[in-house]
Amino acid sequence: MARTTYIAGNWKMNTNKADALALAKALVERLKGKGGTYMIGVPFVYLDAVGAVVKGSNILLGAQDVAATANGAHTGEVSTAMLKDVGVTSVILGHSERRHEIGESDELINKKVRRALADGLEVVLCIGELLAEREAGEAEQVCAFQLSAGLAGVTEAQLKRVTIAYEPVWAIGTGKTATPADAQAIHRFCRDHIAKLYSRQAADDIIIQYGGSMKPENAKELLAQEDIDGGLIGGASLKADSFAAICEA
Ligand code: PGA
Secondary structure: OOOOEEEEEEEEOOOOOOHHHHHHHHHHHHOOOOOOOOEEEHHHHHHHHHHHHHOOOOOOEEOOOOOOOOOOOOOOOOHHHHHHHHHOEEEEOHHHHHHHOOOOOOHHHHHHHHHHOEEEOOOEEEOOOOOOHHHHHOOOHHHHHHHHHHOOOOOHHHHHHEEEOOHHHHHHOOOOOOOOEEEHHHHHHHHHHHHHHHHHHHHHHHHEEEOOOOOOOHHHHOOOOOOOOOOEHHHHOOHHHHHHHHOOO
């Protein structure tokens, strides 16, 4: 079956309020009437304001993280209920910057995935190998482990609200992109791993995005690959022109 193309922007710790609002407004205009699924992952403090801008548009409001626990005495955390309260429908989890800079474990990521799904959010689960792991020939093993661990306890029904983002860590923000053929090979591997964990149908249905220096110049070739269903875009999502150009690819 045909999977819809899903392009998500990950703004990371960028923008200020004025820039965030201007970017969101420009994207609403640029993407108006276009098919496909679009999401922007906005810094927590701007979610409410940006949510008001994208409300009623074809752009989903996404957060870049969420607490694994419910509301309560958890200083500094933001709950699923808070996110939903301001219109968030999607959350990016397991991003390599949280895994490797903050030290989030697969166990914690899995708790967040299960919490988000149980509370009705949609999840973009990021996986991907480090350069040393790729050079050691361990890319597939790492992705398989992160998929199995991240999705532990997630039912096949819940999996319908999960998107996988394969992001080789060595390609994030570096300008280096996996070749379309290399990216396709590991996307196929990940899809087959989902088939092992769930079913062939679940594997055929799940959207697997590519992330890591995706830009207008390389998006078309990457998105043309059979198992690459979209993109998770960092740097190039901070300009309406480049994000819209990727969406148009
Ligand atoms: P990049 O980031 O497009 O800037 O490489 C992608 C990501 O980290 O999601």
